[in-house]
Amino acid sequence: MQTTLSESSKRLARAEEAESILRSCVHCGFCTATCPTYQLLGDELDGPRGRIYLIKQVLEGEPVSASTQLHLDRCLTCRNCETTCPSGVKYHDLLDIGRAVVEQQVPRPLSQRLLREGLRAVVPRPALFKALARTGQALRPVLPASLKAKLPAQVVAPGQRPQARHARRVLLLEGCVQPALSPNTNAAAARLLDRLGISVEPAREAGCCGAVDYHLNAQAQGLQRARRNIDAWWPAVEAGAEAIVQTASGCGAFVREYGHLLEHDPHYAAKAARVSALARDLVEVLRDEPVEHLGVCAEQRLAFHCPCTLQHALKLGGEVERLLRRLGFTLTAVPDGHLCCGSAGTYSLTQPQLSRQLRDNRLNALESGKPQLIATANIGCQTHLDGAGRTPVRHWIEIVEAALNQEI
Template sequence: MQTQLSEEARSIPGVDEAEDILRSCVHCGFCNATCPTYQVLGNELDGPRGRIYLIKQLLEGNSAGAKTLSHLDRCLTCRNCETTCPSGVRYHTLLDIGRAELERRTTRPVRERLVRAALRGIVPEPSRFGTLLKVGRAVRPLLPKKLQEKIPRSGKAASVRPPARHVRRVLMLEGCVQPSLAPNTNAAAARVLDRLGISVTPVHEAGCCGATEYHLNAQDDGLSRARRNIDAWWPHIEAGAEAIVLTASGCGAFVKEYGELLRRDEGYAEKARRVSALARDLVEVIAAEPLDALLSSGAPGSGAPANRLAVHCPCTLQHAQKLGGAVEAVLRRLGFDLTAVADGHLCCGSAGTYSITQPDLARTLRDQKLDALEAGHPDTIVTANIGCQTHLAGAGRTSVQHWIEVVDASLRQRTSTSIDPATQSQ
């Protein structure tokens, strides 16, 4: 695609990269065929090709207003389009650059500014988010149904984690909303890893990965959080931690990009590359281990009853991290019964804070996704990201859990009659 960037645009950080991406696009439109918002709305400007054109106009100096803002805001950043692009267009990178410039050049309505400021101030802060969630749960019955969907009922409480007792050690990001919304997820992950001879070293100074702020166009704030996490992890990395385990695929996708996002930061570039190289989604870690150790300790394959599961693979796992099918493969190795799910590549509509900033579209995509997931009549839907889990569960239909909780529960059920040293205090 030919471009004539304006002189003003030449001063934008990353503009050379944006120009290269624009020129790599051949405008074929294959991307629209896999774009969830284009499929729902049928508007060219609500598909990747149209949004690329809008960003091109923006960087060429054309006026930008509410229309451009609306179309770019409606993008889920699911990156499904990148999987079908024959030219390898790095759409998500171009979108980040375009959104940042658009935010600089436009003024949002007051309500939008307040909502986004609240999200940036609350979601990345576990204590603030946890306090607000408790208040919301207390008044939940008094709220309209649409608001009730955003406030999940109390989930399964976290159980005691096994002590660090193995030579092999990994770090684990606790996250920002997951400790309040699904406190048992990381505990379950630690217990399953313990059975595989891997201990989790807690690093409480590491908090939100930074994705929430970054994708709400507060990119500097998001990168500041990335630097704080690197500082918190670095002593443990130097001490020999073999991986940084992420149980939320959205966090995993972002942490794996630290090296790219901080490549121009002289103080952090090398450390960021090292952190990204060590970042592993939980399923990557478990898939690489001899799962016979789990089977012998009581996973479904050794005779335990298993629920019929439908797997929702988050966009951040299959499109960003290229790990589509990995969770399904592990669950099948462990003997779980999985249903077929049509259109598994399509987004559920969660997309970070998207379900709050674009509630109607998010609800439409959620209901379509649930119809596909429930077609095989599963007992439980499992996923790998807290955002997807909460969003899908908000419909109040089939139970939704993180897949590691289902594995852990099966193991604990099978070993409940014999005391395991790692679970004795639980």
């Protein structure tokens, strides 16, 4: 795509990157056919190709409007388009660049500003989020349906985690909302890894991965959280930790980006690249281990919802399904498994109507094979899908551990 950046755009820190991405797009439109928001709205500007044109206009100095911002806001950043694209267009990077420019030029209404600042103030702080979640659970009978759907009907207690006792050690990203909404997920992962001779080493100073801030256009703050995590993990990395494990694919996708996003930071570039290289989704660790020897009693029929971050960002589509089949689970067929459930980080709060439509479409597909449970690999998807009150949704590692203990 022929591009001529404006003088102001040429001064952006990522100007060369933006121009390179724009020039790599050949207008083929394959991305539009697989875009969830285009499928719902039928507007070219609510598909990747249309948004690329909008960003091109912004970076070439054309006027920016609230309409431009709306079309960019509606993007889920599911990266389905990147999987489809024959030219390798790095759409999500271009979207981050374009959104940041638009955010500076288009004032948001007060309601949007309050919502976004509120999310940034609460979600990345696990203790505060947990306190609010507990309050919400206590008030659950009187909450409006929209808020009640954001809270799990039942929170499974995490149980004990094993002490670090093996030579093989990994770090585990605890996450922001998962400790409150699904505290047993990381505990189950730690126990299963322990059975396989891998210990989880605590890194209490690590916090939010930074994705919440970054994707709400507070990019500097998101990168500062990334730096703090690198500092927290670095002693263990130097001591030989073999991986930094994530049980939430959304967090994992962002940690995998640290090396790219901090490549021009002279103090953190090398460390960030190392951390990104060590980042592993839980399934990447377990797929190489002799899990069949665990003796899992797998009698459930499962439907697996593969999060967008797992299949399109981390390129691990099909890996959890293969692992579950190795363990003896029966997996039902899921039509259109490449499509987004509508959770997409904070999207279910910033774009609730579109998010609900996408959720209900995804649930219809997931339930078409009559599963007993729906498994997934990301807390956002889990909470969003389970909030509909239909087939129960749980993280796949909890289902595996429960089957191992014959508790389901």
